[in-house]
Amino acid sequence: MKEFKKLITQNLDKFGMVIALVGLVLIFSFLTGGTIISPLNVTNIIMQNSYVIILAIGMVLVIITGEIDLSVGSIAAFVGAVAGVMLINMNLSLFIAVPIALIIGGLIGAWHGFWIAYMKIPAFIVTLAGMLLFRGLTMVTLGGRTLAPFPSAFRVISSRFLDDWLNGGEYHLLTIVIGIIAIISYVVLEIKKRKQNKELNVSVESKGFFIAKLIAIALVIAAFTERLAAYAGVPYIFFLLLVLILGYSFFTNRTISGRHVYAIGGNEKAAQLSGVKTQKIKFWVFVNMGVLSAIAGLIFAGRLNAATPQAGQNFELDAIAAAVIGGASLTGGAGTVIGALIGALIMGILDNGMSILGIGIDWQQSIKALVLLGAVAFDILNKNKRK
Numbered sequence: 514m515k516e517f518k519k520l521i522t523q524n525l526d527k528f529g530m531v532i533a534l535v536g537l538v539l540i541f542s543f544l545t546g547g548t549i550i551s552p553l554n555v556t557n558i559i560m561q562n563s564y565v566i567i568l569a570i571g572m573v574l575v576i577i578t579g580e581i582d583l584s585v586g587s588i589a590a591f592v593g594a595v596a597g598v599m600l601i602n603m604n605l606s607l608f609i610a611v612p613i614a615l616i617i618g619g620l621i622g623a624w625h626g627f628w629i630a631y632m633k634i635p636a637f638i639v640t641l642a643g644m645l646l647f648r649g650l651t652m653v654t655l656g657g658r659t660l661a662p663f664p665s666a667f668r669v670i671s672s673r674f675l676d677d678w679l680n681g682g683e684y685h686l687l688t689i690v691i692g693i694i695a696i697i698s699y700v701v702l703e704i705k706k707r708k709q710n711k712e713l714n715v716s717v718e719s720k721g722f723f724i725a726k727l728i729a730i731a732l733v734i735a736a737f738t739e740r741l742a743a744y745a746g747v748p749y750i751f752f753l754l755l756v757l758i759l760g761y762s763f764f765t766n767r768t769i770s771g772r773h774v775y776a777i778g779g780n781e782k783a784a785q786l787s788g789v790k791t792q793k794i795k796f797w798v799f800v801n802m803g804v805l806s807a808i809a810g811l812i813f814a815g816r817l818n819a820a821t822p823q824a825g826q827n828f829e830l831d832a833i834a835a836a837v838i839g840g841a842s843l844t845g846g847a848g849t850v851i852g853a854l855i856g857a858l859i860m861g862i863l864d865n866g867m868s869i870l871g872i873g874i875d876w877q878q879s880i881k882a883l884v885l886l887g888a889v890a891f892d893i894l895n896k897n898k899r900k
Contacts, residue, residue: 530839530855537859541866549866552744555737560672560816562861563750564589564809568832569839569853570761571805574798576836577765577778579845580629580636582802584621584643586828589810590821591647592618596811597660597820600667607666615807621647622803626796644829652822661819670753671815674745684739685746692738696731703727750812757805761850774798778845834881835860838888859884 541549548554568585575582592614599610621643628639679686703723710717717723741747765771776784777791785791809828814820839856841848863884867877 530852530859534855534859534862537862537866541862541869545866545869548869549862550740552740552742554865554869555740556744556748558858558861558865559754560748560750561865562857563671563754563816564813564828565831565835565861566754566854566857567757567805567809567812568828569835569857570757570850571802572832573836573839573841573848573850573853574761574765574774575636575802576833576841576843577774577845577848578795578798579778579781580795580798581833581843582625582636582640582799583829584625584640584647585802585806585809585832586825586830587644587647587651588618588621588803588806588825589813589828590651590823590825591621591654592807592810593814593824594651594654594660594820594822596667596814597663598654600663601660601820607664611667611811614811615804618803618805618807618810619800620803622800622806623796625803626799629799630792630795648825651824655820655822657822659819659821663815663818663820668815668818670749671812672818673749675747675749675752677746683743685742685744688738688742688746691747692734692742695738696734699730699734700727753808753812758850758854765850770794775846778842778847780846831857831860834885834888837885843889856888 538550568589572582572585595617596610596614599605599613600607625636625639625643628634629636675687677685677687679690703726707717707723718726765774773784773789773794776787776789777794781791810825813824817824835856836848836853837843837856838859839848839852839854841852860881863881864877867880872880
């Protein structure tokens, strides 16, 4: 218990997010009579918030460098509109239209990155201009109308589920197998990591606490797997999210470029004097944000089954809120991909829970605003305590 309290105290900002997420789930489970954790609703939370998670992953890198991007919603809408024109009006192949859409997103990110990194124009101004520009171009591209429907193949990633090759009955057996593999993989990797740390004389938690942690996380994975298996199994979008989360976590934690991103946000001048190519890193962070915005736009258009001028409204606010609630500091230098994921889930569960309870959109926005303000205040108080 003493070790547990010490761990919580030293990592209050990290554990605070997890505690908040668990607390929200428990509160809404009670208020909704368990509806929020029903198999159908758990699946819906993942699919409905997939675009926010994708944008939050890119936004956390932008915020870590000490910048901001207000254009992601407009980019997502514009890319969705362009994809609609190519796939619906022009009948282009999916293998042509999707790469073109992603390239467009990357080019938009490069446009922003050029002005921000090399011309030293504040990101707030550049991306605000981008938000207005690409919102206007979305309306021009669609002519103020909605394009629908998309080809069924385009909607696979955003709205379809993995087939049960094991032909289960009430439960999706393939999903259960995937969950078991995930638990085994997690346990093996954690044991291997602990062994390596001990060989390097790095301090590790006690054996009892380590086993308790493994059991707790294994139970969470098992419960989540059971909820998915009880409905329709694993949605295809889950695999895309998993690849992005693992890939970007590896990038930020295990690569030199990832550490350079943190160095820039911590102290850009010191990073530059240390040999970090700050302009190049910032440029590619915004290119990355443009590509992820394009992916989010394609996912949203596929789920909606339409390209509409109203798409992407407030996406940038959701992404920024998810990153900040997840522990990213607006002053730069702090934030994690996992934190952004937890922040996005907190926002998603808030939206979903309040909708189930019949709370109006006006009150939903007000409550989300207070949650965001509280997260920023919590971050500032933690920093002051450290000082």
